[in-house]
Amino acid sequence: MDLIFLGTSSGVPTKQRNVSGVALTEPQGRGWFLIDCGEGTQHQLLHTRLSAAQLKAILITHVHGDHCYGLPGLLASAAMSGRQAPLTIIAPAGIAEWLEAVQAHTALALPYALDFVATETLDEITIGAYRIQSTPLSHRVPSYAYQFTEHAVEGQLKVQALKAAGIPAGPLWGQLQRGHDVQLNGQTYCSADYVDAQRAPRQVVIAGDNDTPSLLTEACRHAQLLIHEATYTQDIAQKVGDVGHSDAARVTQFAEQQGLPALILTHFSPRYHLDPRHSPSLSELEAEAGAAYTGTLKLAQDFDHYHLDKNGQLTQKTET
Amino acid sequence: MDLIFLGTSSGVPTKQRNVSGVALTEPQGRGWFLIDCGEGTQHQLLHTRLSAAQLKAILITHVHGDHCYGLPGLLASAAMSGRQAPLTIIAPAGIAEWLEAVQAHTALALPYALDFVATETLDEITIGAYRIQSTPLSHRVPSYAYQFTEHAVEGQLKVQALKAAGIPAGPLWGQLQRGHDVQLNGQTYCSADYVDAQRAPRQVVIAGDNDTPSLLTEACRHAQLLIHEATYTQDIAQKVGDVGHSDAARVTQFAEQQGLPALILTHFSPRYHLDPRHSPSLSELEAEAGAAYTGTLKLAQDFDHYHLDKNGQLTQKTET
Numbered sequence: 075m076d077l078i079f080l081g082t083s084s085g086v087p088t089k090q091r092n093v094s095g096v097a098l099t100e101p102q103g104r105g106w107f108l109i110d111c112g113e114g115t116q117h118q119l120l121h122t123r124l125s126a127a128q129l130k131a132i133l134i135t136h137v138h139g140d141h142c143y144g145l146p147g148l149l150a151s152a153a154m155s156g157r158q159a160p161l162t163i164i165a166p167a168g169i170a171e172w173l174e175a176v177q178a179h180t181a182l183a184l185p186y187a188l189d190f191v192a193t194e195t196l197d198e199i200t201i202g203a204y205r206i207q208s209t210p211l212s213h214r215v216p217s218y219a220y221q222f223t224e225h226a227v228e229g230q231l232k233v234q235a236l237k238a239a240g241i242p243a244g245p246l247w248g249q250l251q252r253g254h255d256v257q258l259n260g261q262t263y264c265s266a267d268y269v270d271a272q273r274a275p276r277q278v279v280i281a282g283d284n285d286t287p288s289l290l291t292e293a294c295r296h297a298q299l300l301i302h303e304a305t306y307t308q309d310i311a312q313k314v315g316d317v318g319h320s321d322a323a324r325v326t327q328f329a330e331q332q333g334l335p336a337l338i339l340t341h342f343s344p345r346y347h348l349d350p351r352h353s354p355s356l357s358e359l360e361a362e363a364g365a366a367y368t369g370t371l372k373l374a375q376d377f378d379h380y381h382l383d384k385n386g387q388l389t390q391k392t393e394t
Numbered sequence: 395m396d397l398i399f400l401g402t403s404s405g406v407p408t409k410q411r412n413v414s415g416v417a418l419t420e421p422q423g424r425g426w427f428l429i430d431c432g433e434g435t436q437h438q439l440l441h442t443r444l445s446a447a448q449l450k451a452i453l454i455t456h457v458h459g460d461h462c463y464g465l466p467g468l469l470a471s472a473a474m475s476g477r478q479a480p481l482t483i484i485a486p487a488g489i490a491e492w493l494e495a496v497q498a499h500t501a502l503a504l505p506y507a508l509d510f511v512a513t514e515t516l517d518e519i520t521i522g523a524y525r526i527q528s529t530p531l532s533h534r535v536p537s538y539a540y541q542f543t544e545h546a547v548e549g550q551l552k553v554q555a556l557k558a559a560g561i562p563a564g565p566l567w568g569q570l571q572r573g574h575d576v577q578l579n580g581q582t583y584c585s586a587d588y589v590d591a592q593r594a595p596r597q598v599v600i601a602g603d604n605d606t607p608s609l610l611t612e613a614c615r616h617a618q619l620l621i622h623e624a625t626y627t628q629d630i631a632q633k634v635g636d637v638g639h640s641d642a643a644r645v646t647q648f649a650e651q652q653g654l655p656a657l658i659l660t661h662f663s664p665r666y667h668l669d670p671r672h673s674p675s676l677s678e679l680e681a682e683a684g685a686a687y688t689g690t691l692k693l694a695q696d697f698d699h700y701h702l703d704k705n706g707q708l709t710q711k712t713e714t
Contacts, residue, residue, distance in 0.1 A: 086471045087437050093467075113467040114434045117407050137500045139470045147413075147433040147463045151406045168499040175495030179488040180457045181535050215501050 075101050075276050075382045079374040080118040082340045084305045085140050093140035100203040104128045109280045115144035116151050126152035130202045134165035135282020136217035146176045153184050160187040167192040193218045209293040211284035213318040219281035221293045229269035236268050285318045287328035294332050298386035303341035307359050322359050326367035336370040336388040395421050395596050395702045399694040400438040404625045404661045405460050413460035420523040424448045429600045435464035436471050446472035450522045454485035455602020456537035466496045473504050480507040487512040513538045529613040531604035533638040539601035541613045549589035556588050605638050607648035614652050618706035623661035627679050642679045646687035656690040656708040
């Protein structure tokens with residue numbers, strides 16, 4: 075279960091950061107989900123192993139351009155690369171109307187169906203490996219978080235018992251783990267004897283723009299990881315005034331109270347420099363965040379690749 | 395009068411080439427025009443000296459996404475960077491309707507006016523340094539070429555005569571060149587005596603997608619430079635079938651018959667590799683083009699920067 079950040083800038087792209095987009099892979103196979111699709115997301119994908127053919131669904135958190143203007147180009151390019159499978163788009167209803175206008179006015183004929191699900195009326199939906207739910211947030215326009223929960227969680231193999239019974243490692247272990255009894259040398263081995271109780275399903279919450287992190291209290295109750303915007307540091311947020319965004323301290327205070335194991339911040343105002351010698355810098359934002367939070371804290375950069383293992387531990391991978 | 399290529403790929407971006415966009419600067423000052431605006435054009439601009447504040451007009455050749463999907467993001471970013479001056483958009487009427495839908499559905503409120511001019515009804519318009527005219531082309535959707543002609547061409551100073559008369563180099567020379575008589579030490583010096591007949595105005599034609607270059611015969615009669623798509627080589631164009639595009643040979647044959655001094659080809663199918671060791675390569679396309687044309691021929695790459703001097707000579711500059 076991997077996360078690849080395709081854009082981490084708020085509002086406008088910079089030379090180092092594209093606007094919002096994050097990919098979530100399925101635990102098995104090459105399927106993946108795209109959450110937000112700012113302009114240039116398809117360009118970023120060219121530098122990853124993610125393929126439009128394997129895209130299971132696109133989810134848009136809200137209608138602001140830095141979260142959706144890459145959608146028409148991505149859909150057009152997927153068509154040109156031969157995609158024929160229907161594609162689910164979970165988004166505020168305005169996105170469906172906008173894409174209809176795009177298709178009508180720019181002669182965009184897609185050879186595959188778009189299956190729209192309006193976030194406003196989404197209760198829950200299961201696609202591929204995940205059960206997906208949404209939570210309304212607080213922003214200048216309706217904005218949502220999406221919660222991804224593994225819906226099929228295999229039990230843990232009792233390796234000692236398997237070895238003691240003389241069952242060789244390989245396909246038989248996999249069948250037992252998936253709940254099937256197996257035959258070996260005329261004898262039947264029962265799955266229940268070799269598989270422990272199920273582990274907790276992994277759960278990730280990916281939030282759109284939001285000035286009230288506590289709205290995620292329920293959604294984050296069992297989550298191992300929250301991905302949330304931290305557009306500003308506190309001082310600059312106060313100068314900028316109420317624009318519907320969170321500052322780093324506000325998000326990390328919520329995460330700390332919630333006891334969240336891991337938090338990745340993203341969607342930084344372009345004013346924050348990567349180079350800590352220039353103020354304001356992302357290292358100032360990181361310091362503010364770290365002061366309030368004792369869990370695993372990351373500030374996302376474009377092409378950062380994170381892995382959430384079966385125990386819910388977050389680690390960073392080196393390849394994109 | 396400079397041209398900077400922001401994207402030279404057809405249909406989809408590649409790692410080396412963005413989709414269509416070309417900047418044309420004014421001879422004086424920092425004003426410029428953007429012709430086509432594929433997705434990611436604003437990202438490309440971050441790597442140039444061109445500023446959204448100095449943009450005089452955007453011209454779109456046709457409604458296909460690889461020529462216009464960067465428009466909403468560019469307009470939004472210009473707003474966020476503080477632009478307040480009205481912006482002229484010259485485009486097929488469908489673009490105006492599409493942008494209205496974008497603004498309505500994605501909560502895009504621009505703090506400056508968009509002055510739309512529908513290409514379908516454009517006779518000619520003068521903006522900044524240029525008189526702009528359009529020519530209908532042949533493509534799968536209505537597509538246009540835009541012709542830019544310098545409308546104020548100063549005469550050439552007679553430097554010998556100026557020096558002989560004892561008029562010092564400086565502001566007086568500029569006034570004489572712009573047609574004003576001047577006073578010096580109680581004596582009047584007439585502009586007509588110190589300025590030669592006007593040079594020919596520079597003229598550039600920038601064409602959209604088009605399978606019939608001869609439609610540009612009239613528009614190119616006095617042009618020093620044509621920028622035209624050459625999506626394919628002839629062999630691949632035949633395999634692909636009739637899709638409304640030109641191959642390199644077709645464009646260069648037209649340019650040769652027309653006696654065009656210079657031609658820049660662009661909008662190459664992503665199948666053409668930059669590396670000539672991989673076929674099909676752009677060097678094959680270049681060879682096909684060069685076989686038919688004896689003028690100055692260039693194949694555009696992203697960030698190529700060309701200068702058209704007052705004599706209509708095309709040279710390539712090193713900086714973007």
